[in-house]
Amino acid sequence: MITRYIIVSRFNSDIGLSQEYHITDSLTEKWIAYRMEIFNRFTRKSLEFQTNQEFLCLLTFHPDSTDIIQKELLKYPPLPSNIVFTSDKKSLIENYILNADQLYLSNLDSDDMYHPKFIQFLHDHKVQSDKPLLIYKNGYIFNTNTGIINNYYCQSPPFFTEVFDVKDYLSYAMYYPPLAHGYMEYFAHETILDPMFIVILHNRNTWPNYRYHVAQVFQDQQVLGNWQEILKEYLLI
Amino acid sequence: MTNELTHIMQQISADPKTYNHFEKQLETLEPKFYLLKYFILPSLIHQTNTNFKCFIEYPHEAETLFHFFLLNYGLIPNHIQIAPCHYIPLNLSAKNYISSLILSDTENILLIKWDPFFIYSLHLIEYLHQYPFSGNEKVILFDKGAMLNLNTGQLSQKNLPIFNGMAYLCSKREYQRYLTIYEQFHPFTPSTFKNFPKIVLRDISYLLLSGQNSDLNLNTLNNNTKDELKEFIKLL
Numbered sequence: 001m002i003t004r005y006i007i008v009s010r011f012n013s014d015i016g017l018s019q020e021y022h023i024t025d026s027l028t029e030k031w032i033a034y035r036m037e038i039f040n041r042f043t044r045k046s047l048e049f050q051t052n053q054e055f056l057c058l059l060t061f062h063p064d065s066t067d068i069i070q071k072e073l074l075k076y077p078p079l080p081s082n083i084v085f086t087s088d089k090k091s092l093i094e095n096y097i098l099n100a101d102q103l104y105l106s107n108l109d110s111d112d113m114y115h116p117k118f119i120q121f122l123h124d125h126k127v128q129s130d131k132p133l134l135i136y137k138n139g140y141i142f143n144t145n146t147g148i149i150n151n152y153y154c155q156s157p158p159f160f161t162e163v164f165d166v167k168d169y170l171s172y173a174m175y176y177p178p179l180a181h182g183y184m185e186y187f188a189h190e191t192i193l194d195p196m197f198i199v200i201l202h203n204r205n206t207w208p209n210y211r212y213h214v215a216q217v218f219q220d221q222q223v224l225g226n227w228q229e230i231l232k233e234y235l236l237i
Numbered sequence: 238m239t240n241e242l243t244h245i246m247q248q249i250s251a252d253p254k255t256y257n258h259f260e261k262q263l264e265t266l267e268p269k270f271y272l273l274k275y276f277i278l279p280s281l282i283h284q285t286n287t288n289f290k291c292f293i294e295y296p297h298e299a300e301t302l303f304h305f306f307l308l309n310y311g312l313i314p315n316h317i318q319i320a321p322c323h324y325i326p327l328n329l330s331a332k333n334y335i336s337s338l339i340l341s342d343t344e345n346i347l348l349i350k351w352d353p354f355f356i357y358s359l360h361l362i363e364y365l366h367q368y369p370f371s372g373n374e375k376v377i378l379f380d381k382g383a384m385l386n387l388n389t390g391q392l393s394q395k396n397l398p399i400f401n402g403m404a405y406l407c408s409k410r411e412y413q414r415y416l417t418i419y420e421q422f423h424p425f426t427p428s429t430f431k432n433f434p435k436i437v438l439r440d441i442s443y444l445l446l447s448g449q450n451s452d453l454n455l456n457t458l459n460n461n462t463k464d465e466l467k468e469f470i471k472l473l
Contacts, residue, residue, distance in 0.1 A: 175430070179422060187414070
Protein backbone atom coordinates (compact mmCIF):
# COMPACT_ATOMS: atom_id res chain seq x y z
CA MET A 1 0.00 0.00 0.00
CA ILE A 2 1.36 3.39 -1.02
CA THR A 3 0.70 6.17 1.49
CA ARG A 4 1.35 9.87 1.00
CA TYR A 5 1.72 12.41 3.80
CA ILE A 6 0.77 16.02 3.22
CA ILE A 7 0.71 18.95 5.61
CA VAL A 8 -1.49 21.84 4.52
CA SER A 9 -1.11 25.27 5.99
CA ARG A 10 -3.36 28.13 4.94
CA PHE A 11 -0.93 31.04 4.84
CA ASN A 12 -3.29 33.74 3.56
CA SER A 13 -5.45 31.80 1.12
CA ASP A 14 -8.58 31.80 3.19
CA ILE A 15 -9.71 35.41 3.20
CA GLY A 16 -13.18 34.49 4.46
CA LEU A 17 -11.75 32.84 7.56
CA SER A 18 -9.35 35.75 8.17
CA GLN A 19 -12.21 38.18 8.04
CA GLU A 20 -14.09 36.16 10.64
CA TYR A 21 -11.19 37.09 12.93
CA HIS A 22 -11.31 40.71 11.69
CA ILE A 23 -8.05 40.35 9.79
CA THR A 24 -8.55 42.49 6.73
CA ASP A 25 -4.92 43.03 5.78
CA SER A 26 -3.71 39.50 5.03
CA LEU A 27 -3.01 40.44 1.41
CA THR A 28 -0.82 43.43 2.31
CA GLU A 29 2.98 43.48 2.19
CA LYS A 30 3.16 44.38 5.88
CA TRP A 31 1.10 41.38 7.02
CA ILE A 32 2.80 38.95 4.65
CA ALA A 33 6.32 40.14 5.61
CA TYR A 34 5.53 39.76 9.31
CA ARG A 35 4.02 36.30 8.96
CA MET A 36 6.78 35.16 6.61
CA GLU A 37 9.30 36.07 9.31
CA ILE A 38 7.33 34.11 11.91
CA PHE A 39 7.05 31.17 9.54
CA ASN A 40 10.79 31.12 8.90
CA ARG A 41 11.68 31.46 12.58
CA PHE A 42 9.42 28.74 13.86
CA THR A 43 7.17 26.72 11.54
CA ARG A 44 9.84 26.18 8.92
CA LYS A 45 12.17 24.71 11.53
CA SER A 46 9.53 22.24 12.60
CA LEU A 47 9.18 21.10 8.98
CA GLU A 48 12.84 21.11 7.94
CA PHE A 49 13.91 19.14 10.98
CA GLN A 50 11.28 16.44 10.81
CA THR A 51 13.19 13.22 11.38
CA ASN A 52 11.28 11.69 8.49
CA GLN A 53 11.20 13.91 5.41
CA GLU A 54 8.81 11.75 3.43
CA PHE A 55 6.04 14.34 3.22
CA LEU A 56 4.93 17.37 1.27
CA CYS A 57 4.01 20.61 2.99
CA LEU A 58 1.85 23.07 1.08
CA LEU A 59 1.51 26.64 2.31
CA THR A 60 -1.41 28.07 0.44
CA PHE A 61 -1.57 31.73 -0.46
CA HIS A 62 -4.15 33.89 -2.19
CA PRO A 63 -3.38 34.37 -5.90
CA ASP A 64 -3.70 38.15 -5.50
CA SER A 65 -0.63 38.13 -3.27
CA THR A 66 1.63 36.10 -5.56
CA ASP A 67 4.12 38.93 -6.23
CA ILE A 68 4.50 39.85 -2.57
CA ILE A 69 4.90 36.22 -1.51
CA GLN A 70 7.60 35.64 -4.11
CA LYS A 71 9.41 38.81 -3.09
CA GLU A 72 9.30 37.88 0.61
CA LEU A 73 10.46 34.32 -0.02
CA LEU A 74 13.63 35.70 -1.64
CA LYS A 75 14.63 37.21 1.73
CA TYR A 76 15.15 33.74 3.21
CA PRO A 77 17.20 30.69 2.27
CA PRO A 78 15.49 28.61 -0.42
CA LEU A 79 12.95 26.14 0.92
CA PRO A 80 13.54 22.42 0.48
CA SER A 81 11.62 20.87 -2.39
CA ASN A 82 9.03 19.28 -0.09
CA ILE A 83 7.96 22.65 1.40
CA VAL A 84 6.07 24.64 -1.18
CA PHE A 85 4.19 27.94 -1.21
CA THR A 86 1.35 27.61 -3.69
CA SER A 87 -1.91 29.14 -4.85
CA ASP A 88 -2.86 25.91 -6.57
CA LYS A 89 -3.13 23.33 -3.82
CA LYS A 90 -5.55 21.13 -5.72
CA SER A 91 -3.31 20.22 -8.64
CA LEU A 92 -0.22 19.73 -6.45
CA ILE A 93 -2.10 17.33 -4.19
CA GLU A 94 -3.63 15.46 -7.13
CA ASN A 95 -0.18 15.05 -8.62
CA TYR A 96 1.43 13.97 -5.35
CA ILE A 97 -1.13 11.29 -4.58
CA LEU A 98 -1.20 9.90 -8.10
CA ASN A 99 -0.97 6.09 -7.85
CA ALA A 100 -1.12 6.18 -4.06
CA ASP A 101 -3.71 4.26 -2.03
CA GLN A 102 -3.90 6.30 1.14
CA LEU A 103 -3.49 9.94 2.06
CA TYR A 104 -2.68 11.45 5.44
CA LEU A 105 -3.64 15.10 5.30
CA SER A 106 -2.51 17.14 8.28
CA ASN A 107 -3.39 20.69 9.19
CA LEU A 108 -0.91 23.21 10.54
CA ASP A 109 -1.28 26.93 11.09
CA SER A 110 1.61 28.76 9.43
CA ASP A 111 2.87 30.18 12.73
CA ASP A 112 2.80 26.96 14.76
CA MET A 113 5.01 23.88 15.03
CA TYR A 114 4.66 20.12 15.04
CA HIS A 115 6.99 17.90 17.03
CA PRO A 116 10.07 16.92 14.97
CA LYS A 117 8.95 13.28 15.11
CA PHE A 118 5.42 14.09 13.93
CA ILE A 119 5.75 12.63 10.44
CA GLN A 120 7.50 9.55 11.81
CA PHE A 121 4.60 9.17 14.25
CA LEU A 122 2.19 9.16 11.30
CA HIS A 123 4.28 6.54 9.53
CA ASP A 124 4.20 4.33 12.60
CA HIS A 125 0.67 4.90 13.90
CA LYS A 126 -2.01 2.37 13.04
CA VAL A 127 -5.17 4.28 12.23
CA GLN A 128 -8.51 2.72 13.22
CA SER A 129 -10.74 2.41 10.17
CA ASP A 130 -13.78 3.83 11.99
CA LYS A 131 -11.79 6.81 13.28
CA PRO A 132 -10.00 8.21 10.24
CA LEU A 133 -9.21 11.50 11.95
CA LEU A 134 -6.44 12.02 14.48
CA ILE A 135 -6.76 15.03 16.75
CA TYR A 136 -3.72 16.08 18.74
CA LYS A 137 -5.18 17.58 21.87
CA ASN A 138 -2.03 17.94 23.96
CA GLY A 139 0.93 20.14 23.22
CA TYR A 140 2.69 23.26 24.45
CA ILE A 141 2.25 26.96 24.16
CA PHE A 142 5.29 29.19 23.83
CA ASN A 143 5.34 32.95 24.26
CA THR A 144 8.12 34.27 22.02
CA ASN A 145 8.14 37.58 23.90
CA THR A 146 8.62 36.17 27.41
CA GLY A 147 10.34 32.90 26.43
CA ILE A 148 7.92 31.02 28.72
CA ILE A 149 6.47 27.68 27.72
CA ASN A 150 3.60 25.76 29.30
CA ASN A 151 1.47 22.71 28.65
CA TYR A 152 -1.49 23.35 26.39
CA TYR A 153 -4.65 21.31 25.97
CA CYS A 154 -7.29 22.06 23.38
CA GLN A 155 -10.46 20.05 22.78
CA SER A 156 -10.50 20.69 19.03
CA PRO A 157 -7.23 22.35 18.04
CA PRO A 158 -5.89 23.24 14.57
CA PHE A 159 -3.59 20.22 14.82
CA PHE A 160 -5.21 17.20 13.20
CA THR A 161 -4.73 14.62 10.47
CA GLU A 162 -7.45 13.28 8.20
CA VAL A 163 -6.80 9.86 6.68
CA PHE A 164 -8.39 9.04 3.33
CA ASP A 165 -8.47 6.34 0.75
CA VAL A 166 -7.13 8.29 -2.21
CA LYS A 167 -10.18 7.46 -4.29
CA ASP A 168 -12.47 8.90 -1.60
CA TYR A 169 -10.35 12.01 -1.39
CA LEU A 170 -10.50 12.54 -5.14
CA SER A 171 -14.17 11.74 -5.49
CA TYR A 172 -15.56 13.93 -2.73
CA ALA A 173 -13.39 15.03 0.17
CA MET A 174 -11.23 17.42 -1.85
CA TYR A 175 -14.29 19.46 -2.79
CA TYR A 176 -15.68 20.15 0.67
CA PRO A 177 -15.08 23.66 1.97
CA PRO A 178 -12.73 23.47 4.96
CA LEU A 179 -14.44 23.70 8.31
CA ALA A 180 -12.97 25.73 11.14
CA HIS A 181 -10.92 23.42 13.39
CA GLY A 182 -13.39 23.83 16.25
CA TYR A 183 -15.82 21.61 14.34
CA MET A 184 -13.37 18.73 13.81
CA GLU A 185 -14.17 17.10 17.14
CA TYR A 186 -17.67 16.34 15.85
CA PHE A 187 -16.25 13.91 13.29
CA ALA A 188 -15.39 10.36 14.32
CA HIS A 189 -11.84 10.72 15.59
CA GLU A 190 -9.05 9.25 17.67
CA THR A 191 -7.60 11.50 20.35
CA ILE A 192 -3.81 11.53 20.42
CA LEU A 193 -2.66 12.44 23.90
CA ASP A 194 1.11 12.53 23.33
CA PRO A 195 2.21 16.18 23.13
CA MET A 196 2.61 16.81 19.42
CA PHE A 197 2.69 20.58 18.83
CA ILE A 198 3.64 24.03 20.02
CA VAL A 199 1.34 27.00 19.65
CA ILE A 200 3.57 30.00 19.05
CA LEU A 201 2.49 33.25 20.63
CA HIS A 202 3.80 36.35 18.92
CA ASN A 203 2.57 39.90 18.60
CA ARG A 204 -0.24 39.26 16.15
CA ASN A 205 -1.88 35.91 16.74
CA THR A 206 -5.14 35.37 14.90
CA TRP A 207 -6.98 34.54 18.11
CA PRO A 208 -6.54 37.55 20.40
CA ASN A 209 -7.56 36.03 23.73
CA TYR A 210 -4.47 34.02 24.69
CA ARG A 211 -3.49 36.65 27.28
CA TYR A 212 -6.54 35.65 29.35
CA HIS A 213 -6.67 32.03 28.31
CA VAL A 214 -3.06 31.12 29.15
CA ALA A 215 -2.02 33.94 31.49
CA GLN A 216 0.96 32.03 32.91
CA VAL A 217 3.04 32.34 29.74
CA PHE A 218 2.63 36.13 29.94
CA GLN A 219 4.30 36.30 33.38
CA ASP A 220 7.99 36.30 34.18
CA GLN A 221 8.76 32.82 35.49
CA GLN A 222 9.00 29.47 33.76
CA VAL A 223 6.14 27.17 34.69
CA LEU A 224 7.51 23.77 33.73
CA GLY A 225 10.52 22.12 35.38
CA ASN A 226 11.64 20.62 32.05
CA TRP A 227 11.15 23.75 29.95
CA GLN A 228 14.70 23.68 28.55
CA GLU A 229 14.33 20.07 27.52
CA ILE A 230 11.11 20.85 25.63
CA LEU A 231 12.52 23.90 23.87
CA LYS A 232 15.55 21.85 22.83
CA GLU A 233 13.34 19.08 21.57
CA TYR A 234 11.54 21.59 19.31
CA LEU A 235 14.86 23.24 18.32
CA LEU A 236 13.82 26.52 19.89
CA ILE A 237 17.09 26.90 21.82
CA MET B 238 -25.37 1.26 -8.90
CA THR B 239 -28.12 1.13 -6.29
CA ASN B 240 -29.51 4.59 -5.79
CA GLU B 241 -32.12 5.77 -3.35
CA LEU B 242 -33.87 9.07 -3.80
CA THR B 243 -34.36 11.18 -0.75
CA HIS B 244 -35.88 14.61 -0.72
CA ILE B 245 -34.62 16.79 2.03
CA MET B 246 -36.78 19.80 2.33
CA GLN B 247 -35.40 22.88 4.00
CA GLN B 248 -36.99 23.93 7.24
CA ILE B 249 -40.29 25.69 7.01
CA SER B 250 -39.36 28.46 9.32
CA ALA B 251 -41.29 30.97 11.27
CA ASP B 252 -39.85 33.91 13.12
CA PRO B 253 -38.62 32.43 16.46
CA LYS B 254 -39.64 35.61 18.28
CA THR B 255 -43.27 34.87 17.47
CA TYR B 256 -43.29 31.23 18.54
CA ASN B 257 -44.90 31.98 21.84
CA HIS B 258 -47.76 33.95 20.38
CA PHE B 259 -50.25 31.68 18.74
CA GLU B 260 -51.91 34.32 16.59
CA LYS B 261 -48.68 35.79 15.33
CA GLN B 262 -47.34 32.32 14.68
CA LEU B 263 -50.39 31.55 12.60
CA GLU B 264 -49.95 34.79 10.72
CA THR B 265 -46.34 33.92 9.90
CA LEU B 266 -47.10 30.39 8.87
CA GLU B 267 -50.35 30.93 7.00
CA PRO B 268 -48.72 31.67 3.62
CA LYS B 269 -46.49 28.63 4.10
CA PHE B 270 -49.48 26.39 4.82
CA TYR B 271 -51.04 27.71 1.64
CA LEU B 272 -47.94 26.75 -0.36
CA LEU B 273 -47.84 23.35 1.33
CA LYS B 274 -51.52 22.66 0.69
CA TYR B 275 -51.83 23.81 -2.90
CA PHE B 276 -48.32 23.31 -4.32
CA ILE B 277 -45.73 21.39 -2.32
CA LEU B 278 -47.76 18.43 -1.14
CA PRO B 279 -49.71 17.92 -4.41
CA SER B 280 -46.44 18.12 -6.31
CA LEU B 281 -44.91 15.42 -4.12
CA ILE B 282 -48.01 13.23 -3.96
CA HIS B 283 -48.63 13.27 -7.71
CA GLN B 284 -45.07 12.61 -8.86
CA THR B 285 -45.32 10.10 -11.70
CA ASN B 286 -42.87 7.89 -9.79
CA THR B 287 -43.32 7.77 -6.03
CA ASN B 288 -40.31 5.61 -5.30
CA PHE B 289 -38.63 8.15 -3.02
CA LYS B 290 -38.83 9.51 0.49
CA CYS B 291 -39.51 13.09 1.37
CA PHE B 292 -38.94 14.57 4.81
CA ILE B 293 -40.58 17.90 5.47
CA GLU B 294 -39.21 19.70 8.47
CA TYR B 295 -40.83 22.39 10.55
CA PRO B 296 -39.81 24.16 13.75
CA HIS B 297 -40.89 22.10 16.73
CA GLU B 298 -42.25 25.25 18.37
CA ALA B 299 -44.98 25.29 15.71
CA GLU B 300 -46.00 21.69 16.32
CA THR B 301 -49.61 22.45 17.34
CA LEU B 302 -50.27 24.48 14.21
CA PHE B 303 -48.83 21.76 12.02
CA HIS B 304 -51.00 19.18 13.74
CA PHE B 305 -54.09 21.26 12.90
CA PHE B 306 -52.90 21.67 9.33
CA LEU B 307 -52.26 17.95 8.89
CA LEU B 308 -55.59 16.98 10.48
CA ASN B 309 -57.40 19.13 7.94
CA TYR B 310 -55.27 18.08 4.99
CA GLY B 311 -56.27 14.45 4.93
CA LEU B 312 -54.27 11.39 4.02
CA ILE B 313 -50.59 11.88 3.22
CA PRO B 314 -48.86 8.89 1.66
CA ASN B 315 -46.08 7.10 3.52
CA HIS B 316 -43.29 8.32 1.30
CA ILE B 317 -43.89 11.84 2.59
CA GLN B 318 -43.10 12.42 6.23
CA ILE B 319 -43.72 15.67 8.02
CA ALA B 320 -41.99 16.06 11.35
CA PRO B 321 -40.54 18.70 13.63
CA CYS B 322 -36.89 19.53 13.46
CA HIS B 323 -35.05 20.09 16.71
CA TYR B 324 -32.23 22.56 16.23
CA ILE B 325 -30.21 20.59 13.71
CA PRO B 326 -31.15 20.09 10.07
CA LEU B 327 -32.67 16.73 9.26
CA ASN B 328 -35.32 15.52 11.60
CA LEU B 329 -34.98 12.26 13.44
CA SER B 330 -37.07 10.22 11.01
CA ALA B 331 -34.90 11.42 8.11
CA LYS B 332 -31.77 10.51 10.03
CA ASN B 333 -33.16 7.08 10.91
CA TYR B 334 -34.16 6.46 7.32
CA ILE B 335 -30.74 7.41 5.97
CA SER B 336 -29.09 5.27 8.66
CA SER B 337 -31.19 2.33 7.45
CA LEU B 338 -29.99 2.99 3.88
CA ILE B 339 -26.41 2.98 5.08
CA LEU B 340 -26.93 -0.43 6.67
CA SER B 341 -28.54 -1.76 3.49
CA ASP B 342 -26.83 -2.39 0.17
CA THR B 343 -27.55 1.12 -1.10
CA GLU B 344 -24.44 2.60 -2.68
CA ASN B 345 -25.53 6.14 -3.41
CA ILE B 346 -28.10 8.49 -1.98
CA LEU B 347 -29.50 11.33 -4.03
CA LEU B 348 -30.39 14.26 -1.83
CA ILE B 349 -32.74 16.71 -3.48
CA LYS B 350 -33.02 20.23 -2.22
CA TRP B 351 -36.66 21.17 -2.30
CA ASP B 352 -37.27 24.61 -0.89
CA PRO B 353 -40.69 25.53 0.49
CA PHE B 354 -41.16 28.17 -2.21
CA PHE B 355 -40.70 26.12 -5.33
CA ILE B 356 -41.79 22.87 -6.87
CA TYR B 357 -40.39 20.65 -9.57
CA SER B 358 -42.04 19.09 -12.56
CA LEU B 359 -44.21 16.07 -11.75
CA HIS B 360 -41.74 13.97 -13.77
CA LEU B 361 -38.70 14.83 -11.63
CA ILE B 362 -38.44 11.57 -9.73
CA GLU B 363 -39.09 9.38 -12.74
CA TYR B 364 -36.51 11.37 -14.71
CA LEU B 365 -33.89 10.95 -12.00
CA HIS B 366 -34.63 7.23 -11.70
CA GLN B 367 -34.00 6.84 -15.42
CA TYR B 368 -30.97 9.15 -15.60
CA PRO B 369 -27.76 7.22 -16.31
CA PHE B 370 -25.65 8.46 -13.40
CA SER B 371 -22.08 7.22 -13.57
CA GLY B 372 -21.41 7.93 -9.89
CA ASN B 373 -18.89 10.66 -10.72
CA GLU B 374 -21.46 13.43 -10.81
CA LYS B 375 -21.81 15.22 -7.52
CA VAL B 376 -23.98 18.29 -7.88
CA ILE B 377 -26.95 18.19 -10.21
CA LEU B 378 -28.39 21.58 -11.07
CA PHE B 379 -31.71 22.33 -12.66
CA ASP B 380 -31.54 25.64 -14.46
CA LYS B 381 -34.87 25.81 -16.23
CA GLY B 382 -37.55 27.56 -14.26
CA ALA B 383 -40.64 29.70 -14.36
CA MET B 384 -42.13 31.96 -11.74
CA LEU B 385 -45.73 32.12 -10.61
CA ASN B 386 -46.71 35.36 -8.92
CA LEU B 387 -49.28 34.36 -6.33
CA ASN B 388 -50.54 37.92 -5.96
CA THR B 389 -51.43 38.40 -9.62
CA GLY B 390 -51.71 34.85 -10.91
CA GLN B 391 -49.18 35.77 -13.60
CA LEU B 392 -46.80 33.10 -14.86
CA SER B 393 -43.45 34.39 -16.11
CA GLN B 394 -41.82 33.12 -19.26
CA LYS B 395 -40.40 29.64 -18.77
CA ASN B 396 -36.67 28.87 -19.03
CA LEU B 397 -35.56 31.50 -16.57
CA PRO B 398 -31.81 30.99 -16.42
CA ILE B 399 -31.43 30.80 -12.64
CA PHE B 400 -30.01 27.97 -10.61
CA ASN B 401 -32.39 27.21 -7.83
CA GLY B 402 -33.00 23.54 -8.09
CA MET B 403 -30.29 21.14 -7.07
CA ALA B 404 -29.63 17.61 -6.02
CA TYR B 405 -26.53 16.03 -4.57
CA LEU B 406 -25.34 12.52 -5.32
CA CYS B 407 -23.67 11.16 -2.25
CA SER B 408 -22.02 7.80 -1.73
CA LYS B 409 -22.79 5.89 1.43
CA ARG B 410 -19.21 6.25 2.66
CA GLU B 411 -19.26 9.96 2.04
CA TYR B 412 -22.54 10.43 3.85
CA GLN B 413 -21.30 8.53 6.88
CA ARG B 414 -17.98 10.29 7.06
CA TYR B 415 -18.70 13.83 5.98
CA LEU B 416 -22.18 14.91 5.15
CA THR B 417 -23.82 14.01 8.46
CA ILE B 418 -21.43 16.42 10.17
CA TYR B 419 -21.23 19.07 7.46
CA GLU B 420 -24.96 19.50 7.25
CA GLN B 421 -24.97 20.59 10.89
CA PHE B 422 -22.68 23.51 10.16
CA HIS B 423 -23.24 24.28 6.50
CA PRO B 424 -26.78 24.51 5.17
CA PHE B 425 -27.45 22.35 2.16
CA THR B 426 -27.20 25.08 -0.48
CA PRO B 427 -25.55 25.44 -3.88
CA SER B 428 -22.82 27.64 -2.33
CA THR B 429 -21.80 24.81 0.02
CA PHE B 430 -21.11 22.71 -3.03
CA LYS B 431 -19.63 25.36 -5.31
CA ASN B 432 -16.35 23.48 -5.84
CA PHE B 433 -17.91 20.11 -6.64
CA PRO B 434 -18.19 18.65 -10.14
CA LYS B 435 -21.54 19.70 -11.56
CA ILE B 436 -23.92 18.71 -14.28
CA VAL B 437 -26.84 20.80 -15.42
CA LEU B 438 -30.03 19.01 -16.39
CA ARG B 439 -32.27 20.97 -18.70
CA ASP B 440 -35.09 18.45 -19.08
CA ILE B 441 -36.64 19.16 -15.71
CA SER B 442 -38.32 22.45 -14.90
CA TYR B 443 -39.14 23.98 -11.61
CA LEU B 444 -41.66 26.60 -10.62
CA LEU B 445 -40.73 29.40 -8.27
CA LEU B 446 -43.60 30.65 -6.16
CA SER B 447 -43.45 34.34 -5.34
CA GLY B 448 -45.80 36.60 -3.40
CA GLN B 449 -47.70 36.03 -0.19
CA ASN B 450 -51.29 35.71 -1.35
CA SER B 451 -53.18 32.88 0.28
CA ASP B 452 -56.40 33.44 -1.64
CA LEU B 453 -55.34 32.72 -5.19
CA ASN B 454 -57.73 30.18 -6.70
CA LEU B 455 -55.76 28.17 -9.20
CA ASN B 456 -58.90 27.12 -11.05
CA THR B 457 -59.68 30.73 -11.93
CA LEU B 458 -56.37 31.26 -13.73
CA ASN B 459 -56.53 31.82 -17.47
CA ASN B 460 -56.37 28.73 -19.66
CA ASN B 461 -52.84 29.35 -20.96
CA THR B 462 -51.48 29.60 -17.44
CA LYS B 463 -53.39 26.50 -16.39
CA ASP B 464 -51.87 24.61 -19.34
CA GLU B 465 -48.38 25.70 -18.35
CA LEU B 466 -48.97 24.68 -14.74
CA LYS B 467 -50.00 21.14 -15.69
CA GLU B 468 -46.35 20.19 -15.73
CA PHE B 469 -46.14 20.99 -12.02
CA ILE B 470 -49.48 20.43 -10.38
CA LYS B 471 -52.65 18.52 -11.02
CA LEU B 472 -55.43 21.06 -11.33
CA LEU B 473 -59.01 20.05 -10.69
